[in-house]
Amino acid sequence: MAQRDARVALRDYRAWRAQATREGKSVGFVATMGALHDGHLKLVRASLEENDYTVVSIFVNPAQFAPTEDLASYPRTVESDIAKLASISHPSGRKVDTAFVPSVKEMYPNGFTQVVADQIGAFVEVKGLSHQMEGGSRPTFFRGVATVVTKLFHIIQPDRTYFGQKDIQQCVVLRRLVSDLVFSHPPSPEHFRVIPTGRDPKDNLxxxxxxxxxxxxxRKVAPVLYRALRAGQEVWEQSHWSDTDKQERIKKTLDTARAVVLEEVDRCKQDGKSVDLKLDYISLNHPKTLENVESLLADKGASAIDVSQGAILSGAALISQGNGGKVTRLIDNLLLGFKL
Known part of the structure; x- marks a missing residue:
């Protein structure tokens, strides 16, 4: 039944999935855009641990790229991705059963344009959770993510699905999507697993x-974002804070984290290596509503803020080298006082 280490078409996948259902087998799912790295493989291993079968999709989704973003140049390495998936196994002998590598035509059968104003048809938005953090710089990104993941969940019908904490806002948005639209697959937000961020063992990038x-x-400069968030986390977790110190705690956490990146920005300007580093944002957000804690503090005061449920400390930076060099967007986050 399984089509191990092989790509499978949409029609064939549906027949495969129906057979798995008849046999009472659980299916775990990892959605990717390819160019697989150890972080992706960490998600795959989590699925192999919990499920009879594991499916991995590889699809560079045009709906989550703005017309000015890097859709055309996004790395596409399908053959090596398939080889990496084939190399993974669980002690039980379980391996990746199916690689689903659809075409744009299969995923958007009635055509597609990246220009949101010109789009016609069904698209999915999760209101109130998509405009802050990454949504501030990429306003159509989560519309594209929610749309393609809805399609993938309908096709794959996963019993459990696995996403990485690095994309924390995506995880919050998609868990809410599963809950609000009462998905049957995955059957509940609890079946939407969030796996800790995969990091380089040497510098935690x-x-x-x-x-x-x-x-x-x-690459030598890139780990600064993680260092900044860790510095902010250390301030947040200092034992002397009381309930009345919310304003100072929030301000000092953010100021400390931002200062680490801004100091690196200055160093990059002075070292003569032509590395250009720009801080996009560092923010504190509520773990469920994603409300910006700093903005809430400014608008409504400390009494409106409840940090007892913890917070998400996240950030993004842009890094490039030389005039006209490729700009890389770095994102990262740490969970303060809660677990997903």
Whole structure:
């Protein structure tokens, strides 16, 4: 029944999935855009641990790229991706059963344009959770993500699905999608597993397919975002904070984290290696509503803020080398006082 290490077409996949249902077998699912790295493989291993079968999709989704973004140059390495999936196994002998590598035509059968104003047809939006954090710089990104993941969940029918914490906002958005639209697959938000961010063991840089864009010099600078978030986390977790210190705690956490990146920005300008680093944002957000804690503090005061449920400390930075060099967007986050 399984089509191990092989790509499978949509029609054939549906027949395969129906047979798995008849046999009472559980299916785990990992959605990817390819260019697989150890972070992706960590998700695959989590699925192999919990499910009879594991499916991995490889699809560079045009709906989550703005017309000005890197859709055309996004790394596409399907053959090596398939080989990496084939190399993974669980002690039980379980392996990746199916690689689903659809075409744009299969996923958007009635055509597609990246220009949102010109789009016709069915698209999915999750209101109130998509405009902050990454949504501030990429306003159509989560519309594209929610749309393609809805399609993939309908096709794959996963009993459990696995996403990485590095894309924390995506995880919050998609868990809410599963809950609000009462998906049967995955059957509940609890079946939407969030796996801790995969990191480089030497410097803790969050693993990302876009790290392939980094030059040797910019790769040395890239871990600054994680260092900044860790510095902010250390401030947040200091034991002396009381309930009345919310304003100072929030301000000092963010100021400390931002200062680490801004100091690196200055160093990059002075070291003569032509590495250009720009801070996009560092923010504190509520773990469920994603409300910006700093903005809430400014608008409504400390009494409106409840940090007892913890917070998400996240950030993004842009890094490139030389005039006209490829710009790499770095994102990362740490969970303060809660677990997903």
């Amino acid at each position: 969050a693993l990302s397919s876009r790290n392939a864009y980094l030059t040797p010099d910019s």
